[in-house]
Amino acid sequence: MTRGFLVRGTVSVIAAAMVSSTAVRLAAQGPPPPPKAAPPPGWIDPRNPPKEDPNWQPPRTADGQPNIEGQWGQASDIITYSIEDPEAERAGHTAISGQRPMVGRPIIDPIDGKIPYQPWAAKFAEFLHEEHTKPSKLEYLDPVSRGFQEGVPRINYQGALQIQQFPGMLLITYDYHHSYRAIPLDGRPHVGKDIKLWMGDSRGHWEGNTLVVDVANNNEQTWLQIVGGFHSDAFHLVERWTPTAPDHIVYIATIDDSKVYSRPWKLRVDYRRQKVDEQWESAVWEGNRTADVVLGDTKK
Amino acid sequence: MPYRLASATVVSIVLVVAAAISVARAQTPANTLPRTPDGKPDLSGIWQVMNTAAWDIQDHNAQKGVPAGLGVVVGNEIPYKAEALAKKRQNYENRATTDPEGKCFLPGVPRIMYMPHPFQIFQKPGQITMLFEYVHATRSIYTNGSQHPPGHIDWWMGDSRGRWEGDTLVVDVVHFNNETWFDRAGNFHSEQLHLVERFTPLDRDHITYEVTVEDPKVFTEVWRMSMILYRHREPNAQLLEYECYAFDNPFHPPVPSR
Numbered sequence: 001m002t003r004g005f006l007v008r009g010t011v012s013v014i015a016a017a018m019v020s021s022t023a024v025r026l027a028a029q030g031p032p033p034p035p036k037a038a039p040p041p042g043w044i045d046p047r048n049p050p051k052e053d054p055n056w057q058p059p060r061t062a063d064g065q066p067n068i069e070g071q072w073g074q075a076s077d078i079i080t081y082s083i084e085d086p087e088a089e090r091a092g093h094t095a096i097s098g099q100r101p102m103v104g105r106p107i108i109d110p111i112d113g114k115i116p117y118q119p120w121a122a123k124f125a126e127f128l129h130e131e132h133t134k135p136s137k138l139e140y141l142d143p144v145s146r147g148f149q150e151g152v153p154r155i156n157y158q159g160a161l162q163i164q165q166f167p168g169m170l171l172i173t174y175d176y177h178h179s180y181r182a183i184p185l186d187g188r189p190h191v192g193k194d195i196k197l198w199m200g201d202s203r204g205h206w207e208g209n210t211l212v213v214d215v216a217n218n219n220e221q222t223w224l225q226i227v228g229g230f231h232s233d234a235f236h237l238v239e240r241w242t243p244t245a246p247d248h249i250v251y252i253a254t255i256d257d258s259k260v261y262s263r264p265w266k267l268r269v270d271y272r273r274q275k276v277d278e279q280w281e282s283a284v285w286e287g288n289r290t291a292d293v294v295l296g297d298t299k300k
Numbered sequence: 301m302p303y304r305l306a307s308a309t310v311v312s313i314v315l316v317v318a319a320a321i322s323v324a325r326a327q328t329p330a331n332t333l334p335r336t337p338d339g340k341p342d343l344s345g346i347w348q349v350m351n352t353a354a355w356d357i358q359d360h361n362a363q364k365g366v367p368a369g370l371g372v373v374v375g376n377e378i379p380y381k382a383e384a385l386a387k388k389r390q391n392y393e394n395r396a397t398t399d400p401e402g403k404c405f406l407p408g409v410p411r412i413m414y415m416p417h418p419f420q421i422f423q424k425p426g427q428i429t430m431l432f433e434y435v436h437a438t439r440s441i442y443t444n445g446s447q448h449p450p451g452h453i454d455w456w457m458g459d460s461r462g463r464w465e466g467d468t469l470v471v472d473v474v475h476f477n478n479e480t481w482f483d484r485a486g487n488f489h490s491e492q493l494h495l496v497e498r499f500t501p502l503d504r505d506h507i508t509y510e511v512t513v514e515d516p517k518v519f520t521e522v523w524r525m526s527m528i529l530y531r532h533r534e535p536n537a538q539l540l541e542y543e544c545y546a547f548d549n550p551f552h553p554p555v556p557s558r
């Protein structure tokens with residue numbers, strides 16, 4: 001038999017290492033001139049989306065839920081490197097790697113597309129941004145680059161996902177890092193406040209055609225982007241997943257964190273249906289060398 | 301072909317198991333099992349073993365921090381080749397540092413099935429999804445008639461293709477790497493590992509889980525494990541997280557040996 005298949009875990013580890021190692025080199029060379037960025041054909045600008053057909057009705061599952069089952073990929077050209085200013089941030093990396101820059105800016109409120117930090121938090125976010133290419137301590141390195149789970153909402157703009165619906169339960173499995181969310185729809189309360197989770201604790205219900213998911217019990221260890229973008233354990237989201245056409249879901253998360261942000265803010269991701277039908281293994285932790293590469297120590 | 305079970309021993313084992321299962325079925329009215337709309341037993345729910353296989357799949361006495369346990373290996377003996385038995389003994393001696401569980405790697409199959417953590421089954425006609433609390437591992441078991449992709453592919457959790465034989469879910473698993481163990485006692489396999497798992501509901505809250513293990517590189521013949529999966533009936537039961545690698549924040553993440 002041939003060995004023609006790429007193992008996705010290996011690819012993602014290499015990709016993570018590439019991002020980080022090129023970032024290190026960048027810090028030494030200074031930023032090259034930004035290349036011209038162009039979004040892919042058919043992308044959906046989160047900040048200027050197309051009009052939706054208000055009369056369209058999604059099909060229903062056997063138990064009467066709006067049917068949003070299937071494989072979905074984000075169509076908003078978002079990169080987890082930076083959700084606030086991806087074009088500027090990615091320019092240098094793109095110049096070296098030859099990869100297409102991504103331009104999606106998912107923060108739709110506030111209108112400037114930036115995370116509305118409290119003044120003290122803005123200073124720390126700036127510090128993390130300065131540190132991200134050459135962290136002075138391990139904890140200033142992006143948690144996902146260290147092999148940890150993304151958390152919500154970052155996992156939603158990392159890559160593709162599969163939705164499966166069951167009576168009283170909705171399941172999202174993600175391509176990246178075999179992350180998953182089992183979302184009860186039966187009205188049960190969140191787990192107790194002392195439980196803290198990387199992927200949070202999700203509780204969903206349907207409002208018309210919109211799946212509304214309350215995500216609480218988040219730990220304070222996940223970031224929203226590689227260049228920093230932090231929150232506390234008061235981080236809380238209300239997600240709204242709305243099918244607006246046969247092959248289109250609009251996702252809008254309202255995010256608050258009274259310890260870190262000055263006001264609630266909103267983030268939008270658009271999903272298009274994908275034709276793939278299987279998720280294959282994405283082993284991320286196993287063999288991840290990003291911390292070694294970025295911190296400049298190659299000992300085993 | 302490495303995946304073919306052909307010996308007379310296997311045939312006789314299969315016959316004995318089949319007889320045992322039909323006895324069990326006769327004692328438990330099949331019509332009381334919860335079923336999905338397509339008529340298959342509904343395995344949905346949160347499940348967990350109640351045994352000590354995570355420490356040692358064979359009979360073992362208690363040690364500090366290790367509960368004593370009856371083994372889950374049918375007949376208790378594992379038919380290692382001579383050189384493989386030596387490797388197993390070496391693994392046991394060095395288990396504190398060489399057990400892949402200690403590096404927080406995906407534990408592979410069947411080890412993930414009897415880790416001391418709950419897992420959840422979601423069932424569709426063409427796909428059964430298993431979510432595990434331990435390192436948020438997942439398994440997608442396709443029951444849509446699809447075949448294993450061509451390989452060999454080095455996957456931690458292998459490639460699972462299932463089918464129903466009466467009320468038993470039968471899962472064929474191949475495409476493993478050689479990095480995972482069966483337990484904390486050093487029992488191991490190669491990349492030629494081939495499993496046939498059988499999930500047979502005993503009643504709505506219990507599943508008999510049997511797995512046939514074949515690996516011509518390590519074992520002289522196929523062997524079997526058998527255990528019970530118990531449903532979590534706590535009304536608030538749900539999976540939490542055991543993000544093993546996040547506890548130590550190691551400066552140097554462990555690296556697979558290849």
